Amino acid sequence: MSAVVSSDTLQHEKTQKMRRPRLLSAKQREIIRRLGFIATSFLMAFVVWYVVSYYVTGPFLIPPPSKVIAAFFPMAESGQLLNDIGMSLSRVAVGYSFGSVIGLTLGLFMGRVRVLHDLLDPIVQTARFLSPTAMIPIVIIWFGIGELAKYALVFWGTVSLVLINTIAGVLRTPKIRQNAALCLGASEAQIFRLIVLPSAVPFIVIGMRLALASAFVSIIPAELLAADSGLGYLLQQSSLLLQTDRIFVALVVICVVGFLTDQLFYWSTTLFLRRYLAVV
Amino acid sequence: MDMRAEAPSPRTERARRRGGPVFSIKGLLKVFGDDKPYVALKDVELTVENGEFLCLLGASGCGKSTLLNLLAGFEKPSGGELLYNSKPIAGPGRERVMFFQDANAALLPWQTVQQNVEFGLKLQGLLHNQGWRERIEECLELVGLAEHRHKVPSEISGGMRQRLQIARALAVEPDVLLMDEPFAALDAITRRRMHEALLDVWQREKRTVVFVTHDIMEALTLADRIAVMSVGPGSRIAHIIEIKQPRPRNPADPELGHLFAHLEHLLHGVSPEESMQ
Numbered sequence: 001m002s003a004v005v006s007s008d009t010l011q012h013e014k015t016q017k018m019r020r021p022r023l024l025s026a027k028q029r030e031i032i033r034r035l036g037f038i039a040t041s042f043l044m045a046f047v048v049w050y051v052v053s054y055y056v057t058g059p060f061l062i063p064p065p066s067k068v069i070a071a072f073f074p075m076a077e078s079g080q081l082l083n084d085i086g087m088s089l090s091r092v093a094v095g096y097s098f099g100s101v102i103g104l105t106l107g108l109f110m111g112r113v114r115v116l117h118d119l120l121d122p123i124v125q126t127a128r129f130l131s132p133t134a135m136i137p138i139v140i141i142w143f144g145i146g147e148l149a150k151y152a153l154v155f156w157g158t159v160s161l162v163l164i165n166t167i168a169g170v171l172r173t174p175k176i177r178q179n180a181a182l183c184l185g186a187s188e189a190q191i192f193r194l195i196v197l198p199s200a201v202p203f204i205v206i207g208m209r210l211a212l213a214s215a216f217v218s219i220i221p222a223e224l225l226a227a228d229s230g231l232g233y234l235l236q237q238s239s240l241l242l243q244t245d246r247i248f249v250a251l252v253v254i255c256v257v258g259f260l261t262d263q264l265f266y267w268s269t270t271l272f273l274r275r276y277l278a279v280v
Numbered sequence: 281m282d283m284r285a286e287a288p289s290p291r292t293e294r295a296r297r298r299g300g301p302v303f304s305i306k307g308l309l310k311v312f313g314d315d316k317p318y319v320a321l322k323d324v325e326l327t328v329e330n331g332e333f334l335c336l337l338g339a340s341g342c343g344k345s346t347l348l349n350l351l352a353g354f355e356k357p358s359g360g361e362l363l364y365n366s367k368p369i370a371g372p373g374r375e376r377v378m379f380f381q382d383a384n385a386a387l388l389p390w391q392t393v394q395q396n397v398e399f400g401l402k403l404q405g406l407l408h409n410q411g412w413r414e415r416i417e418e419c420l421e422l423v424g425l426a427e428h429r430h431k432v433p434s435e436i437s438g439g440m441r442q443r444l445q446i447a448r449a450l451a452v453e454p455d456v457l458l459m460d461e462p463f464a465a466l467d468a469i470t471r472r473r474m475h476e477a478l479l480d481v482w483q484r485e486k487r488t489v490v491f492v493t494h495d496i497m498e499a500l501t502l503a504d505r506i507a508v509m510s511v512g513p514g515s516r517i518a519h520i521i522e523i524k525q526p527r528p529r530n531p532a533d534p535e536l537g538h539l540f541a542h543l544e545h546l547l548h549g550v551s552p553e554e555s556m557q
């Protein structure tokens with residue numbers, strides 16, 4: 001055998017760990033600790049909520065948790081709440097998907113083609129200050145108050161975030177890694193597909209995660225002003241009827257749905273893209 | 281086991297039959313920047329012979345990496361002549377594989393050890409060709425990473441990552457290895473092993489090696505010739521020293537001691553008498 005470095009000598013010796021027997025592993029204890037803090041955090045919020053509700057504002061302006069829960073059940077049972085959640089989610093899904101695909105594709109080209117970048121970057125850098133809310137009036141004129149208007153507004157709230165982060169990811173691909181591939185015989189197309197794209201994945205994922213939050217932030221004002229369904233519409237209707245308890249139900253639902261969607265995104269990217277996200 | 285000794289691949293054989301120097305550098309000039317130009321290299325004269333092990337030795341910032349990048353084709357010369365096998369260097373080529381000091385940036389962190397070694401063959405569309413599978417195995421064995429083939433770079437040590445870079449470079453059978461301080465970050469024992477492995481590969485497969493270092497002892501251990509660079513700006517090859525000692529070289533060899541003192545003098549201006557004490 002021509003092996004110069006014998007691999008057995010390099011293998012680490014298995015160290016015998018001396019450990020007192022414990023009921024739970026370190027990982028389990030860490031999870032319990034985290035859950036404990038999460039529970040305490042919400043408990044604190046509930047206590048403050050109660051106190052402010054009863055002693056500062058009175059239960060009309062800020063209904064206490066008990067009233068909010070009482071309002072929640074009939075709304076859930078009638079199916080109206082679920083319907084509103086579904087409507088908002090479907091708008092987020094469509095607008096976000098288009099925004100991500102366009103932002104990603106354009107970002108990859110802008111990061112790689114200098115002329116394209118220099119040509120389009122000034123527009124991107126200025127237009128991104130137009131929030132989706134600022135675009136509502138003109139979008140209503142263009143698309144009416146149908147679904148298309150909502151898709152367009154969510155699209156607007158997501159595309160620039162994905163775009164900017166994708167460009168950053170492409171531009172930050174280590175020059176050394178590209179040079180290494182070049183002298184191993186890579187073509188331009190191979191560099192792009194096998195080096196640049198995988199190297200940019202962490203940035204793309206960050207951009208898409210920020211954009212997902214932005215999509216939720218964008219859909220509510222759109223539905224407040226121009227919709228007949230969705231969580232924003234629920235807020236708007238409850239406000240007109242001075243139903244503060246229903247407003248609070250909607251607010252809490254927005255928090256919970258947004259959080260769960262973000263967690264789903266996080267765990268699926270960790271699961272499917274783990275090798276690209278690992279930091280060396 | 282070493283079938284390559286009897287049947288070298290066509291590419292290596294071609295390189296060996298070619299006469300003349302591998303690199304021929306005449307009056308090379310490299311200037312960085314436009315409005316505030318910095319002359320990194322000036323009047324560099326150097327010839328690298330086929331099958332030679334050449335060390336570039338010089339103080340930090342003198343332009344060793346710059347020269348290596350020019351040889352690899354990553355940078356363009358600002359003036360003078362830079363020939364590879366009598367032809368001007370137009371860009372990177374797979375006959376000249378660069379070995380980078382920063383293994384984290386050079387390797388693909390999302391691929392396993394084995395996939396990293398296969399990467400060059402994959403790029404060239406040779407991965408599934410006859411004989412190449414054995415080549416991959418041979419390279420993995422050579423650097424002692426066969427048992428770690430399914431790990432990713434973040435799961436192996438710094439020294440193992442450098443060995444992985446060597447295996448990846450060797451897999452594509454380059455004619456020239458360009459190495460930029462490859463072992464600077466390794467501990468003494470691992471570095472010694474790497475020296476032995478590198479010399480073994482070099483002697484068996486007769487590649488040309490240009491090896492950058494600022495460690496005099498490392499240069500004395502490895503090189504046929506040591507090219508000492510002057511300090512910048514406008515750095516050039518100030519001295520060329522031939523080492524005739526047979527390998528493996530013994531650091532206690534008095535002849536090497538003399539050379540060490542001489543090089544110390546050339547590099548740091550310490551007179552040979554002082555450094556001998």
Ligand SMILES: Nc1ncnc2c1ncn2[C@@H]1O[C@H](COP(=O)(O)OP(=O)(O)OP(=O)(O)O)[C@@H](O)[C@H]1O
Pocket residue numbers: 312313318320338339340341342343344345346347494512
């Ligand atoms: N892209 C660049 N632009 C401007 N100046 C540069 C560039 N690359 C290198 N230089 C300059 O050229 C000189 C030589 O740099 P180089 O990296 O080749 O040194 P080195 O000999 O490899 O040093 P070290 O041993 O520290 O790696 C330095 O003064 C450096 O500032």
Ligand SMILES: [Mg+2]
Pocket residue numbers: 344345346460
């Ligand atoms: Mg250097």
